[in-house]
Amino acid sequence: MKTVILIGAQGHMGQAAMTGLKKHNVITASRSGTGCDHTVDITSKASIKALFEKVGPFDAVVNTVGYCEYANFSEMTDEQWDTTIQSKMVGQINLVNVGLNYINNGGSFTLISGILNVKPIPMAIADATTSGAIDTFVQCVAHELPRQIRINVVNPTVLEEAWDVYGEMMPGFQPVPGALVGKAFERSVDGFITGKVIFVDA
Amino acid sequence: MKTVILIGAQGHMGQAAMTGLKKHNVITASRSGTGCDHTVDITSKASIKALFEKVGPFDAVVNTVGYCEYANFSEMTDEQWDTTIQSKMVGQINLVNVGLNYINNGGSFTLISGILNVKPIPMAIADATTSGAIDTFVQCVAHELPRQIRINVVNPTVLEEAWDVYGEMMPGFQPVPGALVGKAFERSVDGFITGKVIFVDA
Numbered sequence: 001m002k003t004v005i006l007i008g009a010q011g012h013m014g015q016a017a018m019t020g021l022k023k024h025n026v027i028t029a030s031r032s033g034t035g036c037d038h039t040v041d042i043t044s045k046a047s048i049k050a051l052f053e054k055v056g057p058f059d060a061v062v063n064t065v066g067y068c069e070y071a072n073f074s075e076m077t078d079e080q081w082d083t084t085i086q087s088k089m090v091g092q093i094n095l096v097n098v099g100l101n102y103i104n105n106g107g108s109f110t111l112i113s114g115i116l117n118v119k120p121i122p123m124a125i126a127d128a129t130t131s132g133a134i135d136t137f138v139q140c141v142a143h144e145l146p147r148q149i150r151i152n153v154v155n156p157t158v159l160e161e162a163w164d165v166y167g168e169m170m171p172g173f174q175p176v177p178g179a180l181v182g183k184a185f186e187r188s189v190d191g192f193i194t195g196k197v198i199f200v201d202a
Numbered sequence: 203m204k205t206v207i208l209i210g211a212q213g214h215m216g217q218a219a220m221t222g223l224k225k226h227n228v229i230t231a232s233r234s235g236t237g238c239d240h241t242v243d244i245t246s247k248a249s250i251k252a253l254f255e256k257v258g259p260f261d262a263v264v265n266t267v268g269y270c271e272y273a274n275f276s277e278m279t280d281e282q283w284d285t286t287i288q289s290k291m292v293g294q295i296n297l298v299n300v301g302l303n304y305i306n307n308g309g310s311f312t313l314i315s316g317i318l319n320v321k322p323i324p325m326a327i328a329d330a331t332t333s334g335a336i337d338t339f340v341q342c343v344a345h346e347l348p349r350q351i352r353i354n355v356v357n358p359t360v361l362e363e364a365w366d367v368y369g370e371m372m373p374g375f376q377p378v379p380g381a382l383v384g385k386a387f388e389r390s391v392d393g394f395i396t397g398k399v400i401f402v403d404a
Contacts, residue, residue: 045280072346073298073299073343073346074299074302074346074348076299078247081292081295085287085291085292089287089331089335090283090287093283093331096275097275097276097278100276116342117338117342120341120342120345122345122346124342125339125342125343125346128338128339128342129291129295129335129338129339129342130335131338132334132335132337132338132339133291133331133332133334133335133338135334135338136319136330136331136333136334136335136337137327137330137331137334139322140318140319140322140326140327140330140331141275141327143322143324144274144275144276144324144327146276
């Protein structure tokens with residue numbers, strides 16, 4: 001049994017990840033902290049550090065959050081770009097950067113991107129661009145991690161559980177059950193792979 | 203003959219691009235302006251706007267600049283990440299965003315990334331991550347561009363002309379002549395392709 005910190009535990013993606021982490025001691029966190037063990041804002045290095053200090057030793061970080069703004073490219077403001085970059089991209093990079101000081105030997109990081117970087121749709125340019133950045137980051141930084149620490153990213157399509165929210169903007173997409181995406185998180189946490197983008201698509 | 207704005211014209215990559223743009227009316231720009239027609243700082247939207255206002259009508263923008271900081275991941279500071287993101291990633295996105303208000307119908311944007319996102323090396327995590335972001339951005343935003351405007355990105359390996367600077371940090375890489383990379387810029391500017399990552403590697 002591993003001690004796993006799951007960030008964004010109450011969201012659809014967090015719940016999906018949870019289905020793959022049942023055998024572990026899962027410590028939950030989210031920005032609001034509602035229904036979770038801890039609060040964390042991944043856009044703040046101080047907040048990330050405080051979380052790891054409070055939790056104590058752990059074997060894995062599974063992140064399922066990254067806030068994105070949606071707009072047509074020509075209408076997207078500097079602030080919308082910056083918000084998305086600071087959360088989905090820099091926030092996840094910082095999780096790894098800070099987490100390396102706390103995670104156990106042989107631990108793992110599992111980040112989140114999303115299928116829109118390979119299946120683009122209107123309004124999602126910032127989501128796609130930052131997903132592309134994170135997919136690349138994971139594939140490259142894996143070579144630098146010390147102490148047998150691994151890193152992967154789950155790149156899922158839309159969840160069945162979130163289809164009522166996103167379905168209208170994603171014509172022609174086939175949603176997948178959260179439990180299938182949970183398998184991807186399980187494969188990252190319990191496997192030996194590193195530097196991989198684990199696509200989950202129908 | 204097209205009017206092409208070449209940014210970073212005096213650099214090795216700019217000189218490589220120039221070899222592919224000989225048949226055109228090339229207007230040059232760079233941050234310092236040395237040896238160029240204009241100055242431009244791509245990290246400033248106001249500076250980008252001023253450039254386009256001064257040039258008047260044009261058919262293509264070819265960008266060959268994007269400043270990156272190099273460090274081991276665990277030692278890279280917030281400031282080094284931000285500098286790289288603001289130049290190589292956001293700067294190039296802003297070039298397109300502002301340029302769309304000025305470029306002629308049927309015009310094209312050609313951005314620059316670099317091979318380190320698919321062939322990672324030590325110290326280059328920020329370069330790789332932002333190159334991955336730009337490669338993704340180009341592939342996705344192409345679908346949104348109006349008025350038959352195209353966009354591509356050239357993703358080259360190291361140039362023979364820059365091997366004395368970068369060779370030591372890139373063991374096992376085969377440099378290519380700038381004139382070969384120039385062909386990639388030519389193919390982007392004079393072809394009909396859009397949304398493509400044009401890799402140039404040996």
